[in-house]
Amino acid sequence: MISMKSAFRKEVLRAVTGSFGRFLAIAAIVALGCGFYAGLRMTGPDMRYAGDQYLAGTHFYDLDVASTAGISDSMLDDIRDISGVEGVQATKSSDVMAQIGENQLAARVESMDFSEAENSEQDGVFSVSSDNNDYLNRPMLASGRWPTSDDECVISADRIMSTPVNLGDEVTLLYGDDNFDNTFQTKTLRVVGTIHSPEFMSSIGMGTTSLGDGTIEQIILVNPSVFSDSYPNTQAYVKVAGAQNSYSDSDAYDATIQPVQDALESKTDAWTDDLRQQFEDQVREQAQSQMEEQQQQALQQLTAQGLPLEQAQAALQTQMQTQQADVQAQIDAQVDSFNPDIYVLDRSHNYGVSSFKSDSERVDHIASIFPLVFFLVAALVSLTSMTRMVDSERPLIGTLKALGYTKRAITMKYVFYAALASCIGAAVGILTLTQFFPWTICRAYAIIYSVPQTPIPLPVDAGLAWLSAGLGIGITLLATWAAVRSTLRESPATLIVPKAPAPGKQIWLERFHKLWARMSFSWKVTWRNVFRYKRRMAMTVVGIAGCTALLLTGFGLHDAIWDIIDRQFGDILTYNVVVQTHDNLDDAALLGVRDQIQDTGDGTDIVAAYQRNMQASSPDHDAVSVVTYVPTENSDMSQAFSLRNHQTRQQISVDDNSVVLTEKAARSLGVSPGDTITIYDLNAIGDPVGDGMQLTVTDVAEYYVNNAVFVGEDAWRDATGDYAHTNTFFSKVTNDQEQRDTLTDDLHANTDVSTVSYIDETVDTYRTMLSSVNTIVVVLVVSAALLAFIVLYDITKINVEERRREIASLKVLGFVPREVDAYIFREIGILVLIGTILGLFLGIWLEGFVVTSAEVDYVMFSREIHALSYVWAILVTIGFAALVMFSMRGELKKVDMVESLKSVD
Amino acid sequence: MPFVSFEDVTKIYHMGDIEVRALDGMNFGIEKGELAVVVGPSGAGKTTVLNILGGIDTPTSGKIQVGDTRIDQMNERQLTQYRRHNVGFVFQFYNLMPNLTALENVELASQICDNPMDAAEALDLVGLSDRLNNFPGQLSGGEQQRVAIARAIAKNPDLLLCDEPTGALDYETGKTVMELLQAESMRRGRTVVIITHNQAFCPVANRVISVHGGKAVKEDVNENPKSASTLVW
C-alpha cells in the first residue's frame, strides 16, 4: 500500500511534467476565467473603498445643514449640543461668476480657516490629520501654498480649465445673486495654490448652481473675512461620532447617522422660527430707527420754521400714528415673504460623492454579466481539456485498473492533477487580476475624480475570491471526476484498445441530394467530419461564439461611447457657441449681444431662446432633470438643433405648439408622444418647487447628452401664462481662433452677458469623461481577445490530438502537408465560422445589456454597433483562428506515422 | 538487380542510453511481381523493414533501392510523393477513416494519385460492390480489411505492403484476404510484401525472407507457390 502511494505520487508528478503544456493550458484558462470574474467584480467595491478611505481621511462631513437665511451662532450651539455630534464646521459660501485667469465661469466661493490647514499634516495618500475635530472637509495642497491674506485664494487642481491657470493669476468675482454686492468685501484675489478637495472630487462638475449653464466649474477657497461681516454662515458641516468606523455604504453607517439626522431635522422648525424672529426684530429695529430719524428730521424742520417744540410734537403725533401703522404693515409683509429654508443633507447630496458612487455602480453593472460569459467559456475549455486528457490515457487507466488499483485511486490521480492545475490557476489569476483590473480602472477614473488610488495590494474580497475560485476549480474537478468515472466503468480489456471512434453515419446535409452530389469529395469529407463528434462541435462553436460575443461587446461599447460625441456634437447640435445673458434684458440689450455675435464673431444662424434648468416628472417614474429650451423672437430652432426621430430619421421641427422631449428622458419617464409630463422649477439646492406645469409631448427626438425638452413659444405661454424671454443665443461663429478670442473678450466685457461657451470645450469635457469608461472597454476587449486566443489554441490542439491516427493515415496515403492541413483545418475553420456567426448574435444581445448598464446618468449611449465593429470582431476571431492553425501546422508535421499507427501490442 | 533491394540496412533506436538495433545489416532482394513473405518472431524487425520500405520511416544507414530509385536518400517531400504514387499500405488494424463510407475511404486514396483505379471497381475487386455506402463501423473485421486492401490497390501502386494483414482476422476471412493479395501479385503483376509471424503462409509466397535479430537469416525462393485457397493452418 505504501509503495502504491509513492508510485501514485510519481504517477501524478509524471502526468504534470509529462504534459506540461496541457497543465499550463488548464491553469491559464482557469486563471483567466477566475481572475477576470473576480477582478471585475471587485473593481466597483474597490473604487468605493478608495472613496471611503479618502472621505474618512479628510474628515469629510456626514451631514450638512444648509440654510437659505444663514446659520446663526445659536443654531451652531444647538447643533453642538446634539449627542453624537463630534465636530461642526461653519462655512460661508456663495456662487458667483468669476474670471479666473483667462476663463470666465461659474464658481463657488467658500470660506476656510487656513490656519487649520497650516497646522494639519498631509500624511500618506489619503489623510490629513489635525487635532481639531471641528476641522472638516480637509483639502490637500497640490501646489503652491495656503493663502495668508484676504486677497489670496486657492482653487481646485482637479478642474481641467480650457486655459491653464497659473499660480499668481488674478481671480475677479464678477457677479452673483441679487445680494452679490453685500456678500463680498474683496472681489479681486490672487491664486496662491491649488488643492484637492473631498468636497469637490469630480472634475466634470462640482455641483449645480443657478448661474451660468447650471454647473459649478471651479471652487475658490478664501479667508472668511473675504466675505462681508454681515454675510452669515450658510452651511454647518457635521461630523458624527463613530460614523468613520463603518463603511459609508453600509447599514451600520446609516444607523450611526440616522439619530443625529433626526435630531437635526427635529430642530429645523424651531430654527426657522428663530430666524424669522431674528429677521423680524432686525427689520423692526431698522424701520424703527428709520422712522425715528424721519421724525427727528420733521421735528427739526418744524422747529426751524419757528414752531414751538411742543406744538410741533403735537402736530406730528397723528402723522406718527398713521405712519406707525404703515410701517407695521410693511414689516408684516416683509416677514411674511421671508421664508427661510433649512435643509439637512447627507453625503449623497454632494455631487462628487454621489457621481463617484454611481460610476462605481456602473462598473458593477458591467461586471455583472460580461465576466460571467467569459467565465463560462473558460470553464467549458478547462472541462474539455480534462476530458480529453482522460480519454487519451484510456490505455493507462486500463493498465492501472488491471494492476488492481482501486477506482478511487485512479480517479484521485486525475482529480488531483486537475485540482493542482486549477488551484494554481485560480490562485494566480485571482491574486493578479484582482489587483490589475481594479487598479487600471481606478486609474482611469482618476481622470475625473480626485480620489487617490489605493496603493497595491488592494483588498481582496474573500467571499468573491472564494466564489470564483470555487466555481472555476469546482467545474474542472467535476468534469474530471465524471470523465474518469465513465471511463472506469469500462473493462480493462476494452480500455487498452483505443477508443472505438464514433461510428460514421449519414449527415442531414446528404438529404439534399442535389447539393451533396455536386460537392467535391473533400468537401463531403469535411462536412461529415464537422458533424461527426457532436460534443467537440458544440464545444468549439460555443467557445468561439462566446469569444466573438465578448469582442463584439467590447467594440460595440466603444462605438456606443464615441458615437455620443459624433452624433451629439456633430449631427444634432449644429451651433458652435452658446452665449447666455442675464434674465429679463430689454430689447436693446439683447440686440446688443446679437450684434456682437454677428459683427465680431461672423455669427450666422443665430437662434434666440429661453433656457432654464428644470425637473421633469411623469406618474410612476422617477423625475429627471431637464434643460428647457423655448425658441424666442421667432427663431428657427432647427438652425441650432437638428432634431430627428431616432427610428424613422425624420426631421423634427420645434413649431409654436411643439413639445419635443429627448429620447433618454422619454425613456426614463416612460412617455411617448401624446403623454403628459410635468416640469418644475428648481430651488437653490436643485429640488423641485411649486406645482409645476403640464406639457403634452408631441415628439421624441434622438439626443445623447443631457435631457432636454424643446417647448414651442405658444405651448410655453399656454402652460405658464408668460411669454418666454430670451436669455440665450446659439450661433455658428468663426473658427478662426484669434477672432474667437476677440469675440470672447468682447462678450465678457458686456455686462449683460453671463457665459460664453464654445462647443469644442464641451466636447473636450465629454471626451475626458468618456475616456475612463473607454478604459474599461479596452480592458474587456484585450481580455476577450486573450481568451479567444487561448480557446482557439486549446480547441485546435485537442482536435489535433484526438485525430493523430487519422492524420497519420493521411500521411501514409501520401497526402502532402498542405492537403493534410486542409483536411484537418477546413473542418475547424467551418466550426470557427459557425461559432463566429452565432457569436455575433450573442454579442448583439450582450452588448445591448452591457451598454444599458454602463450608461452614464445624463448621457444616452448609442445602441448601434458599427459595421466596422462586426468586421473587427470577425477579423480578430478568424485572424486568431488562422494564426493558431498556422502555428499548429508544425504540430501536424510532427505527427509520427510509425508511432501513431503502431498496432497496440 | 532485383526490383527491391536492401543492402546493409541498419536502424538504430536510442532509448536513453540504450541502443536498440532494430535492423542490424539487413540484406535481401525481391523481384518485380513477386509475392514476398517476411517471417520471423516478434521483435525481429519485420515492421521496421516494411516501414522503411514504404517510406514512412528512414534507415540509420544502408542502401535501399526500389526500381531505379534510392529511397534511403530521399527527403521528406520526395518520400511523400513516393508513398503517394508507388506504395499501397495495409495494416493489421485497417486504419480506415471511421467517418467515411467504404467508397469514400477508397476515394480518399485514389483522388490524390495520377493513375488511380476507379474506387468502385477496386471495391468490386475485393468483393464489396454491394457495401459501397457502408461505414467501417457497419462492416466486419474482414470486410474492413478488404476495404483497406481496395484503398491500397486503388492507387495502382508498384508496391503493396501488408503488415500482419490477417493478424486480427479469423481463419476464413484471413484466407480470403490472402487470396486477394495473391491475386494482386499473380494477375496484376504487382510486387506484394506481406509480413507475418505465421509460417503457414510461406507456401503461398514466391519468396520467403526469414528475419531474426534485425538480419535476414534465410531467403527461400519458391518456384511453385501454392494457391492461397488451399492454405490450411
Ligand SMILES: Nc1ncnc2c1ncn2[C@@H]1O[C@H](COP(=O)(O)OP(=O)(O)O)[C@@H](O)[C@H]1O
Ligand atoms: N520506436 C521504437 N523505439 C525503440 N525501439 C523500437 C521502436 N520501434 C521498434 N523498436 C524495437 O525494434 C525491434 C524491432 O521491432 P519491430 O520491427 O516492430 O519488430 P516486429 O515487427 O518484427 O515484431 C524491437 O526490439 C522493438 O522493440
Ligand SMILES: [Mg+2]
Ligand atoms: Mg510488427
